[in-house]
Amino acid sequence: MNEIILLTVSGDDRPGVTSAITGILARYHINILDIGQAVIHNTLSLGVLIQVPTELESSPLLRDVLFKAHEMNMQVRFEPVDGDAYEQWVEGQGKSRHIITLLARRISAEHIARVTSIAADHGLNIDNISRLSGRISLQEDNCPRTRACVEFSVRGLPADAGALREEFLKAASDLDVDIAFQKDDIYRRNRRLVVFDMDSTLIEAEVIDELAKEAGVGEQVIEITEAAMRGEIDFNESFRRRVALLKGLDAGVLERIAERLPLTEGAAELVGHLKALGFKTAILSGGFNYFGRYLQEKLGFDYVYANELDIKDGKVTGEVTGQIVNGERKAQLLREIAEREGVCLEQTIAVGDGANDLPMLSIAGLGIAFRAKPLVRQSAKQAISTLGLDGILYLIGFRDRDSLL
Numbered sequence: 313m314n315e316i317i318l319l320t321v322s323g324d325d326r327p328g329v330t331s332a333i334t335g336i337l338a339r340y341h342i343n344i345l346d347i348g349q350a351v352i353h354n355t356l357s358l359g360v361l362i363q364v365p366t367e368l369e370s371s372p373l374l375r376d377v378l379f380k381a382h383e384m385n386m387q388v389r390f391e392p393v394d395g396d397a398y399e400q401w402v403e404g405q406g407k408s409r410h411i412i413t414l415l416a417r418r419i420s421a422e423h424i425a426r427v428t429s430i431a432a433d434h435g436l437n438i439d440n441i442s443r444l445s446g447r448i449s450l451q452e453d454n455c456p457r458t459r460a461c462v463e464f465s466v467r468g469l470p471a472d473a474g475a476l477r478e479e480f481l482k483a484a485s486d487l488d489v490d491i492a493f494q495k496d497d498i499y500r501r502n503r504r505l506v507v508f509d510m511d512s513t514l515i516e517a518e519v520i521d522e523l524a525k526e527a528g529v530g531e532q533v534i535e536i537t538e539a540a541m542r543g544e545i546d547f548n549e550s551f552r553r554r555v556a557l558l559k560g561l562d563a564g565v566l567e568r569i570a571e572r573l574p575l576t577e578g579a580a581e582l583v584g585h586l587k588a589l590g591f592k593t594a595i596l597s598g599g600f601n602y603f604g605r606y607l608q609e610k611l612g613f614d615y616v617y618a619n620e621l622d623i624k625d626g627k628v629t630g631e632v633t634g635q636i637v638n639g640e641r642k643a644q645l646l647r648e649i650a651e652r653e654g655v656c657l658e659q660t661i662a663v664g665d666g667a668n669d670l671p672m673l674s675i676a677g678l679g680i681a682f683r684a685k686p687l688v689r690q691s692a693k694q695a696i697s698t699l700g701l702d703g704i705l706y707l708i709g710f711r712d713r714d715s716l717l
Contacts, residue, residue, distance in 0.1 A: 315364040316345070316393040319377060323386035325356040332380055337362060340373045345398075348440075356386075361393065404467065409496040410436070412464040412480075415696065415703050416489040418448070419460040426483045427491060431466055434476045440465040446712035457577065459699055461706040465496065481690065484697075492694045492707050499658040499677050503708055506586055507646050507672065509664035510597035510604055510618065513682055514701070516574045519599045520554050523569065523628075527561040543667035543687055547598065547638040555621070559630030563623045570606040578700025581717065583611045585705060588716040592653050596642045598668055617645050643671035663704065664688075680704060 321333055330349060337344070337360070346361040364370045374390055381388035414427050431438065445461040470476045480491040494500055511518045524533035533554045540550035586593055594615035595604045604616040622631040635641060642664075650660050662669070662676035665684040673679030673692045681692035682701065689695040696703050 314366055314395075315370055316395065316398050317362050317364060317370065317374075318391040318393055319358075319360045319362060320389040320391070321356070321358040321360075321381055321386050322388075323356060323381075323384070325351045325354045326384075329356060329384060329386065330358060332384065333358065333360065333377060336373070336376050336380055339376075340368060341365075342373070407467050408469040409439075410466050411492075411494045411496045411500065411709075412466060413444075413492040413494070413706055414462045414464070414489060415492070415699050415706060416460050416487075417456070417458050417698065419462055419489075423487055423489055424462070426487060427464070427480075430476065430479045430483060431464065433479075434468075434470040434472070436466040436468045436470060438464050438466050444706050444709070444711045457700070459703065459712075461703070463706070463709070481695075484695070488698060490696050490698045490703070492696075494678070494694070494707070499656075501709065502659055503591070503661050503677065504655040504659045505592045505594070505650055505653055506661040506663070506704075507594040507596050507615075507642075507649070507676070508662075509642075509666065509669050510595050510607065511599045512665045513663060513669075514576055514579050514595065514607060515603075516576050519569065519573070519603050520558075522573075523558055523561060523565070524554070526565045526569070527558050527628075529557040533557055540666070540668070542685055547668045548636050551598065551619070551632075551636055551638070555632055556630045558621075558628045561628040563626050563628060566602050566621075570603055573603065573606075576701050578702030580611060581700075581702040582704055583613070584717050585702070585710070585715070587612055592649070594645075594649055596637065596645050596672065598637050598642075598666075615649055617641075639668035639671040642669065643675055646672045646676060661704070661708075663701070678707065680707070 321329065343363040344360060345363055347359065349358045364373065378388055412427060412431060414423060416423060428438065442463045444463050445459050448458055448460065477493060480493055484491045508514050518537055521530065521534050521537055524530045536545065536550050536554050539545045540547055583593060592614045595607060595613050595618065597604050597618040599618050600621045601616065601618045602621065604618040607613065608616045617637055619637050620633045622629040622633050646660060646662060647657070650657055657675055658677035660676045661678040661680065662672040663680045663682050664673060665682050665688060667688060670688060670691055673681065679693045681688045681695040683697050684692065684695060694707065
C-alpha cells in the first residue's frame with residue numbers, strides 16, 4: 313500500500329527553496345497529491361502532500377529532504393497521513409465553497425477573531441486566507457483613506473444561511489467593518505456588467521436637492537427625498553412632487569451644478585479598472601439624464617438611463633418627459649442591457665443606496681448596497697459602508713497589486 317506523507321518546510325524566504333525540495337522528490341519519482349505555499353513577512357511556509365510507492369523505502373527520501381532543508385537553514389517536518397483520512401479529504405472536494413471578504417480601513421485581530429468565530433459556529437472550515445489589499449506603511453497611521461481587505465475561502469454549507477448573514481451584519485455594525493459572504497462559483501469570477509445608481513452612489517450628492525437649493529425650495533425637496541429613500545413614499549409620486557417644485561428654475565444652473573458635483577471616493581478608480589478589464593458599465597438613475605451624461609463623458613460609462621427634465625424657453629417646466637426611471641424600471645433596464653450584451657444576470661453587479669435600487673440589487677448576481685440606509689443594507693445581498701466604491705473590486709477577487717491604472 314502506498315505511503316502518504318505531508319512535508320512541511322518553513323524558514324526565511326529565498327529563491328530556490330521549492331525547486332530544491334521538489335527536485336529531490338523528482339529523483340525518487342514521487343507523485344504530488346497536493347501542494348501549497350505562502351510567504352508572510354519574508355517567512356516561507358511550504359506544504360507538500362506526497363505519495364510514496366510501496367516498492368520505495370521512504371527513509372532515504374526523507375533523509376535527503378532533511379539534509380537539504382538543514383543545508384538551506386530551513387525547518388522541515390514529516391507527518392504520515394492515514395489512507396482513510398486522505399480519502400475523506402478527497403471526498404470533501406465537491407462540497408459547497410464560499411468566500412468571506414473582510415473590508416476595513418485597518419484590520420485588527422478582533423476583526424479576524426469575530427469573523428472566524430462566526431464561520432466556525434456555522435460549521436464552515438477555512439481552507440485559505442489571503443490579503444487582497446496592499447501593504448500598509450507604518451507612516452500611514454493617520455491616513456483616513458487606507459484600505460485593508462482579507463479574503464477567507466471556506467468549505468461547507470451553513471445550516472441557516474439567514475442566521476449567518478444576520479451575525480455578519482451585526483459584527484460589521486459593531487466593529488465598523490464590512491463583511492461579504494458569497495458563493496464561490498464560476499459566476500463570481502466572470503462578472504461582465506456593472507450598473508450603478510448615480511445620486512449618493514457615484515456622486516456624494518442628490519442632484520434634485522442641489523437643483524432645489526438653486527430654486528429656493530431646498531428644505532421642501534430634501535424632506536420628500538429622504539422619505540422616498542427610506543421607502544415611505546412611492547417613488548413616482550415623490551419624484552413628480554419634487555420636480556414640480558422646480559418650476560421656473562433657470563436651466564443655466566444645470567451646468568454649474570454638474571461641474572461642482574463631488575465624485576464618491578473610489579468612483580473614478582473603480583470605473584477605470586472595470587473598463588480596463590473589459591466590463592460594460594451603466595448608470596441607471598432616478599435622477600436626470602443631463603448629469604448622467606456628464607458623468608458618462610467624464611468617466612466613460614457605456615450606458616446612461618435617467619429621467620429627462622423638461623425645459624422650455626430656458627426654464628424648467630416642473631415636468632419630466634418619457635417614462636420615469638423608478639425601481640422597477642431599473643430592474644427592467646438591467647435585464648435589457650444584460651441581454652443586449654449577451655451575459656446572464658448571474659454575471660451582473662448592481663450598486664445603489666436607496667429603496668428604489670432594491671429591485672435591481674435583488675436580481676443582479678451581486679447586489680451591493682453602498683453606504684445605504686438600514687432598510688436597504690439589510691435587504692441587499694452585500695453591503696459596503698466603510699470603504700469607497702473601489703472596495704467593490706475586492707468582492708470580485710481583485711488585488712491591489714493587480715492595479716491597471
